[in-house]
Structures are given as structure tokens and as C-alpha cells.
Amino acid sequence: MxxxxxxxxxxxxxxxxxxxxxxxxxxxxxxxxxxxxxxxxxxxxxxxxxxxxxxxxxxxxxxxxxxxxxxxxxxxxxxxxxxxxxxxxxxxxxxxxxxxxxxxxxxxxxxxxxxxxxxxxxxxxxxxxxxxxxxxxxxxxxxxxxxxxxxxxxxxxxxxxxxxxxxxxxxxxxxxxxxxxxxxxxxxxxxxxxxxxxDSFVSLGLDETDSTKSTLDVYRFHFEKPFLTATRTYYENESSQFVAENSVVEYMKKAETRLEEEKDRVGLYLHPDIMSPLMKNCLEVLVTGHSPLLRDEFQVLLDNDRQEDLARMYRLLNRIVDGLDPLRSRFEHHVRKCGLANVEKVAAGAEKELEPKTYVDALLEVHTQYQKLVDDAFNGESEFVRSLDNACKEFVNRNKVCKTGSTHSPELLAKYTDSLLKKSAKSVEEADLEASLGQIMTVFKYIEDKDVFQKFYSRTLAKRLVHANSASEDAETNMISKLKEACGYEYTNKLQRMFQDIQISKDLNSNYKDWQSKLLDDEDLKKAVDPHYQILGTGFWPLQPANTNFAAPAEIVKTYKRFESFYFDKHSGRKLTWLWQLCKGELKANYIKNTKIPYTLMVSTYQMAILLLFNDQEEIPYEELLAATMLNAEVFDPYLGVLVKYKVLNAIPEDAKAEPGTRYALNYNFKSKKVKVNLNIAIKSESKQEVEDTHKTIEEDRKLLMQSAIVRIMKSRKKMKHVQLVQETISQIKSRFTPKIPDIKKSIDQLIEKEYLERLEGEELGYVA
CATH class of the missing domain: 1.20.1310.10 (Cullin Repeats)
Structure with missing residues (x-):
């Protein structure tokens, strides 16, 4: 028309x-x-x-x-x-x-x-x-x-x-x-x-005060409001029915799917303005409304290591206010419990003393498992990382092996580090060693008594450097760098100075050989012992002279006296203290029958002193050996025992104990699969004594550290309440160890006696200049 x-x-x-x-x-x-x-x-x-x-x-x-x-x-x-x-x-x-x-x-x-x-x-x-x-x-x-x-x-x-x-x-x-x-x-x-x-509803939103502008009022009132109400009702009904008929895990899958669908729905045909209230509505119904049910399932999922489902629970509860708070404390409790159980299991399975590696591996196993869980399932969230750290700190420092104290963990960790960095029959790849050192630092992070680790580590490092049996110099310096990064320059200062002394000693030995070659003729040089000396600064090395007298063999005396003459010419006024218990050498066993190549015996200086006596006699009584070496019987007997155990010496009568009346003779029929025979084996009694001495040193150092911290605080503050001083002292030294309050109070009393501090009115203390 x-x-x-x-x-x-x-x-x-x-x-x-x-x-x-x-x-x-x-x-x-x-x-x-x-x-x-x-x-x-x-x-x-x-x-x-x-x-x-x-x-x-x-x-x-x-x-x-x-x-x-x-x-x-x-x-x-x-x-x-x-x-x-x-x-x-x-x-x-x-x-x-x-x-x-x-x-x-x-x-x-x-x-x-x-x-x-x-x-x-x-x-x-x-x-x-x-x-x-x-x-x-x-x-x-x-x-x-x-x-x-x-x-x-x-x-x-x-x-x-x-x-x-x-x-x-x-x-x-x-x-x-x-x-x-x-x-x-x-x-x-x-x-x-x-x-x-x-689009129609949005277009009808006109600003009554300005016709050139538009609002979303019509859309929000007539579309968004009823849409949100209907959505809430729909999901309230569906979720209640679904939970009643399905498992919590299945419900989480359903809820996650529904949330994703609603998010997609906005992009498909809803206005972007509805996204926030729509998601809020859905989360309130699908997650907040069922959050107690989800949280109750958390422990079950943890116990069964259901990482995928834990990740799903994390994603859901992370979207609501305070949704994850109860889970973090449960997670911390669970990790601590697993850590304690793992340590107890390896402690119970140890036949004698627990191996440091076994212990550290038990700690790392739990940490690695739950670090992966935090990274993968909990998206590396900082609060879960904190819960993991708190749990690890607890079971690393207080467990079945540590018993009442927290010093055993750093001690075992230091010993394990020593086993990694020391040369051994099993060669370790550089990459594997680096990874292992990284794991060491993981456990180290949780150690409370870092001063204990430092003391044991410095002693084992000293031995590795002195005996030149480090697996890798790069690995040694790398480890010190890691410790420096974790604890600062002061923590590793002495360790670095030890390396410097070793380097200086290399140059010194080179100069000594040049000096000696000018002093001796060719014939004397051939007969002379080939020595290597290490000059160790007293203030940097955690080494002390042995608690025993010792008469060095004449062959050694002649050599070291020559070195002393050389050294004192270069450094007048210095004093050299010989650490015989750390010295070692090699002896050619020319007396052994039926061997084409003479065996080389790798021995400690004490063992060398014993064996060299047999150059002049076939048989020597126990009393003469002891008197000739001038060693204490407690030190002498274990070293002699090693020579008998490995059949370098024969006891007469056979199976006799190391005591007066027993005689010893060289075993001319000695046999070994190796041409070089290592007889310089660690003596258990010495190791035990060394551990005890180390702990005594730690206690003394702690007293000095507490006193110096107190003086430092009071010098800057001049006056301070007793309680505040205690708290400030804890704050300053807790990075090295956690001090006990009675020990701090005792240190304060000692400083008052030494007149560094004085008591003022009330609970106040003053600094005495």
C-alpha cells in the first residue's frame, strides 16, 4: 500500500x-x-x-x-x-x-x-x-x-x-x-x-537533569535487580540439591563451572556493569553459603594429597572475604605434624646414631612436598608460604631428634654440609652439588640457632682446608656466599679469612722451597722430607692445640725447625703453635715381603711417630711406645688401635689390649688391595670430645654476644626499663639464636657487677660511661 x-x-x-x-x-x-x-x-x-x-x-x-x-x-x-x-x-x-x-x-x-x-x-x-x-x-x-x-x-x-x-x-x-x-x-x-x-533498557536511561547525558538507572532497576534476584534463587535451589546428592569435590567442580558460565554470560549478552554484583551474588550463594562444608573437606584432601582438588578449593575460597583464613592454620598444623612424624620415623629406623644426611633428607622431603603444594595448588600465596615457614620452623627446631633443645638440627645440618663438600669416593656432579647446597640453605633458613651451625660449619671447613680434601673450591666459596647473603658479612667474615690464609700459605710454601733449595745441596734435598705448611691466624680459625704433650719424630723436628728459621726471618715477633693433631703424612713401607711396589701408608702425625720407632727395633713394649711419643694414653690408645686393627702392627700376645705388658711388632706379611693405604681415620672419642668442646664454645660466645648487645643498646639509649632492655636484646640477636630470658637477666647482672650498667629508681637501668 x-x-x-x-x-x-x-x-x-x-x-x-x-x-x-x-x-x-x-x-x-x-x-x-x-x-x-x-x-x-x-x-x-x-x-x-x-x-x-x-x-x-x-x-x-x-x-x-x-x-x-x-x-x-x-x-x-x-x-x-x-x-x-x-x-x-x-x-x-x-x-x-x-x-x-x-x-x-x-x-x-x-x-x-x-x-x-x-x-x-x-x-x-x-x-x-x-x-x-x-x-x-x-x-x-x-x-x-x-x-x-x-x-x-x-x-x-x-x-x-x-x-x-x-x-x-x-x-x-x-x-x-x-x-x-x-x-x-x-x-x-x-x-x-x-x-x-x-541494549533497549540501557538506552532508556536518560538523565532527567540533562537530556544530553544518560544513566544506567532504568537498566539497573528493571533488568539488573530482577536478574540478580532470579540468579540467587536459582543457585540457592540448585546448590542445596546438588550438595545433598553429590560429594564435596563434585560440588566444587560444579560451582567452578557455574561461576565461569556466569562470567561468560556477561560477555555474551549482559551489560558489563552487572559483572561485579553478579559475581558477588553467585559467590555468596555457591561459595560463602557452603564454605563450612568446603573447609571441612580440606583436611581430607590434604591427607590424600589431592592437589588438583585443593587448588580448586583454593580458587573458590580465595574469592570470598576471609575464605582462606581457617585453612591456613589447618595447613600449618598439618605440615608440622607431618614433619614431626617423618623425623620420628627416620629416628626410629636408625640402628645407632642418626646419619646427618638421613635427618636432613627427612626434613627436606616434607618441605619439598608442601612447597610444591603451595606453589601449584595455592598459587604461591604469601600467607600460605608463611604458614609453611612457621610449620617448618617448628619441626626443624623441635622434634624427636632435637628433644629438648634446638641445637641438634644445626649441628646435623653442618655435618651433612661437610659430607657434601668433602672429597669422597663418589664423585658428585657440579650441578647436583649446587642443587644440594640450595637444599641445605632451605633448611638453614628455618634454623633458629644459626650460631650453632656457624661453629660446626667453621670447624669442618677448617679441617677440609687444612687437609685439602674439599670436593670443589668453587662449591666452598659458593656456600659461603649463600651464607653471607642469608646472614650478612659478619657471619662469614672469619670463614672468608680462612680461605685467605690458605692462599697466603701456598705462596709462603713456594718461597720456602726456593729458600730451602739455596740452603741445601742436591743430596740433602733428596733426603729431606717434602713438607707443606699452613699458617693459620689464631683469631680466625676455630682450632686449638691438642690437650696432650707430643714428641715429634726427629725426622720431622729437623724439617719444621728449618721452616721456623725461614718464617721468623720474614716475620719477627710472631709465635707458631703446632697443631700436631691435624698434621698428616705418608710413609713408604719398604719392609713388607712379597710385594713389587712398596705400600704407601697415609697416617696421622701421631701414627707416624709410632711407626717410625720400628725403624730401630723389631718389637717395642706398649710402655716404651707411650713414653717415646709422650702422648696421653687417652689419645695414644685409639691411634695405636687403628694400626693393630688394619694389621700394620701385630699385638703380642694376639688380641691383647693396649695396656702395659703388651708388645707390638711390624707385620711383614701386611696385605692390602690398594697401594695407598689410608690409616688416618677419625677417632670417635676425639669427634665426641670435639662436639662437646664446640658446644662449650657456643655457650661462651652466646654470653659474650648477649653482653655486647646489651652494652650496645644501653650506650645508645643511656636509660631503659629492664623489660624493654630484655625485649630489645632478644630483637637484636634472634637472627643468630633465640636467647632465654633468664640468660639475658644473668648477663645484665654480670654487667652491673662489672660496672657497665647501674640500677636506677624503679625498674630502670642506666649506662655507666
Missing amino acids: TITMPPPPNKDDLVATWSFLEIGVERIMRNLREGVDMGTYMGIYTAVHNFCTSQKAVGASHGGIIGTSSHRGAHLLGEDLYKNLKLYLFKHLSAILEQSKTHEDEALLSFYIREWNRYTTAAKYTNHLFRYLNRHWVKREIDEGKKDIYDVYTLHLVQWREVLFKDITEKVMAAVLKMVEKQRNGETIEQAQIKSIV
Whole structure:
């Protein structure tokens, strides 16, 4: 059907003009698809222009069309046009509203979207045709502060909202929510329809105070609010039923899937503004509402090492406020319990003394397992890392092996480090050694008594350097660098000085050989012992002379006296103390029968002194051996015992103990699979005594450390309450060890006696300059 436009009316005839315009607007509104020819388009545009600029007003109300009184001016004529257009839109939308009542559900949505698209498209055309009205009359009215005046396009939207939308919106939303529920139940829906509805609701959000701006008020009230309410109800019902019929793990999978679906739904057809409240709603129902149930399952998942499910629980509970707090304390308790159990298991399985490696491996096994869990399942979250650290600190320092003290862990750790860094029959790859040192530092981080580790480590390092049996110099320096990074320069200062002494000693030995070659002729040089001396600074090396006299063999005396002469010429005023218990050497066993190559015996200096006595005698009584070496019997007997055990010497009578009355002779039939025979074996009694001495040194050092810390604090503060001083002292030295309060109080009393401090009124202490 074709609508024919009448000819443009007289510009001064208001009734005729509106009648003409109404036909044009109706054609645009109803038959936009058929298009508007240029003649019609220009005719409407011209009629609007003429109408708004007419200076003669004719007419009154006619046929429901609002007219004006005579001679009111151009701006009043614009008002007539605006009111007539508004009335037309009211009638048009009322008709659409009536038609909508015959539609339901998806048919209603299709009808609404179709009409909305047609209406808003027509509004854009009409707005363009009424451009002159917008530019002059509407603008002037708005500038003058008039209310309820909008440009023509906005007027269309306002009328849609006031006439149609407010009566149809509930039915439209009910249809939308039904479609969404179908999709949640797994059915396929026409998502574009909901997207169009959302866009429509957003477009209707007009700022009442400024028509040029828009708001989301309409969308939020009419779409977002009912959508969120329906979502909450849906998931409350579904989650309650699902939990009743399925396991917690299955529920977590379901909840995670649902949350992801809702997030995707926003991207597919909802407005981005709904994301935050929608996720909040879903989390409250799906996670917060069932969080006690999830937390109750946490221990079960931990016990069964269900990392994937633990990760899922973490992701869910991490999205709600304080969701993870109860889990962290449970995790800490669980790790501590596992650590204690693992140590107890290896301690019970040890036949005699627990091997340092076995102990450290037991600690690392638990840490490695749960560090991986924290990294993979808990995303390396700092609070879970703190819980892991707290748990590890507990079972590393207080366990079955440590019993009442925390000093055994650092001692065993230092011994294990020594076994790694010391040369052994099993060669370790550089990369493996580096990894092992990294693991050492992992345990070291949790050690409370770091001063104990330092003391034992420095003693074992000293022996490795003195005996030149480090597996790798790079590994040694690497380990010291790691300790320095962890504890600072002061912690490793002496260790680094020990390395410097070794290097200086190498240069010194080279100079000594040059000096000796000038002093002796070639024949004497061939006969001379080939020595290597190490000059160790007393203040840096944790070594003490042996608690026994010792008469060095004449062959050695001649050599070391020559070195002393050389050394004192270079360094007058110094004193050399010989640490015979750390010296060693090699002897050629030329006396043994039935061997093509003489055995080389690797012996300690004490063993050397014993064996060299047999150069002059076939058999020597125990008493003579003891007297000749001048060693204490407690030191002498174990070294002699090693020579008998490995059949270098024969006891007469056989199986006799090392005591007066027993005689000893060289075993001329000595045999060994190796040409070089190591007889310099650690004596257990010496090792035990060394451990005891080390602990005594630690206690003495701690007293000095506490006193120096107290003096340092008081020197800066001058006056301080007793309780504050104790706390400040703990704070300053806890990185080295955790001091006991009674020991700090005792140190304070000793400083008062030495007049470094004085008691003032009340509980206050003062510094005495």
C-alpha cells in the first residue's frame, strides 16, 4: 500500500501544517522499509522550517490538534509543533501496548525487539527532519531551564519509557528470565534477543537533569535487580540439591563451572556493569553459603594429597572475604605434624646414631612436598608460604631428634654440609652439588640457632682446608656466599679469612722451597722430607692445640725447625703453635715381603711417630711406645688401635689390649688391595670430645654476644626499663639464636657487677660511661 503525501500547506495554517507533517511522520513510523522519496523528505523538512518561522498564527484547536492564539511569535509556534508530536507518539505507543498484550514469553520478546528497532530507527529519521526545531526552539527552552523538554530523538525514548515500557517491562523481564533459566538448564536459546533487550533498557536511561547525558538507572532497576534476584534463587535451589546428592569435590567442580558460565554470560549478552554484583551474588550463594562444608573437606584432601582438588578449593575460597583464613592454620598444623612424624620415623629406623644426611633428607622431603603444594595448588600465596615457614620452623627446631633443645638440627645440618663438600669416593656432579647446597640453605633458613651451625660449619671447613680434601673450591666459596647473603658479612667474615690464609700459605710454601733449595745441596734435598705448611691466624680459625704433650719424630723436628728459621726471618715477633693433631703424612713401607711396589701408608702425625720407632727395633713394649711419643694414653690408645686393627702392627700376645705388658711388632706379611693405604681415620672419642668442646664454645660466645648487645643498646639509649632492655636484646640477636630470658637477666647482672650498667629508681637501668 502506498501512502501519497498531499502538497505542502500554507506555512501560516497551523492545522493544515500539522496534518501534513503527521502523515509524513506516520509514513516513517509505519512504512520505513518502503523508504521516503526525496521530494517527500524535503517537503516535510520545509514544512517544519516554515511552521517554526511563521509570524502569523491562525487557528485554534481542531480535530484534537493543539493550536495557538494569534500573534504569539515563532518560539510559541515551535511549542505547538513539539506538543503535537508528543501527542502523536503517545497515541502510537498506546496502540503498540495494546498489541503487546496478545504476546507471551519468547513471542513477546520478538514483538518488543521488533517494535523497538522500528521505533528507534524511525526516531532517528524524524529527529533529522525536525532538526530545525531541535536547533532553535528546543535548545532555547532547555537553555532557559525548562523541564521535560528534549530533542526529538530523546522525546521518542522518553515517550516509549512513559507510555509503553512501564506497563510491559515486568512481562518482558519474566520472559528474559525464563530464557536464561533454560540456558542454565542446558537448553539452547536465542542470546541475541536478550542482548537486544539489555541494549533497549540501557538506552532508556536518560538523565532527567540533562537530556544530553544518560544513566544506567532504568537498566539497573528493571533488568539488573530482577536478574540478580532470579540468579540467587536459582543457585540457592540448585546448590542445596546438588550438595545433598553429590560429594564435596563434585560440588566444587560444579560451582567452578557455574561461576565461569556466569562470567561468560556477561560477555555474551549482559551489560558489563552487572559483572561485579553478579559475581558477588553467585559467590555468596555457591561459595560463602557452603564454605563450612568446603573447609571441612580440606583436611581430607590434604591427607590424600589431592592437589588438583585443593587448588580448586583454593580458587573458590580465595574469592570470598576471609575464605582462606581457617585453612591456613589447618595447613600449618598439618605440615608440622607431618614433619614431626617423618623425623620420628627416620629416628626410629636408625640402628645407632642418626646419619646427618638421613635427618636432613627427612626434613627436606616434607618441605619439598608442601612447597610444591603451595606453589601449584595455592598459587604461591604469601600467607600460605608463611604458614609453611612457621610449620617448618617448628619441626626443624623441635622434634624427636632435637628433644629438648634446638641445637641438634644445626649441628646435623653442618655435618651433612661437610659430607657434601668433602672429597669422597663418589664423585658428585657440579650441578647436583649446587642443587644440594640450595637444599641445605632451605633448611638453614628455618634454623633458629644459626650460631650453632656457624661453629660446626667453621670447624669442618677448617679441617677440609687444612687437609685439602674439599670436593670443589668453587662449591666452598659458593656456600659461603649463600651464607653471607642469608646472614650478612659478619657471619662469614672469619670463614672468608680462612680461605685467605690458605692462599697466603701456598705462596709462603713456594718461597720456602726456593729458600730451602739455596740452603741445601742436591743430596740433602733428596733426603729431606717434602713438607707443606699452613699458617693459620689464631683469631680466625676455630682450632686449638691438642690437650696432650707430643714428641715429634726427629725426622720431622729437623724439617719444621728449618721452616721456623725461614718464617721468623720474614716475620719477627710472631709465635707458631703446632697443631700436631691435624698434621698428616705418608710413609713408604719398604719392609713388607712379597710385594713389587712398596705400600704407601697415609697416617696421622701421631701414627707416624709410632711407626717410625720400628725403624730401630723389631718389637717395642706398649710402655716404651707411650713414653717415646709422650702422648696421653687417652689419645695414644685409639691411634695405636687403628694400626693393630688394619694389621700394620701385630699385638703380642694376639688380641691383647693396649695396656702395659703388651708388645707390638711390624707385620711383614701386611696385605692390602690398594697401594695407598689410608690409616688416618677419625677417632670417635676425639669427634665426641670435639662436639662437646664446640658446644662449650657456643655457650661462651652466646654470653659474650648477649653482653655486647646489651652494652650496645644501653650506650645508645643511656636509660631503659629492664623489660624493654630484655625485649630489645632478644630483637637484636634472634637472627643468630633465640636467647632465654633468664640468660639475658644473668648477663645484665654480670654487667652491673662489672660496672657497665647501674640500677636506677624503679625498674630502670642506666649506662655507666
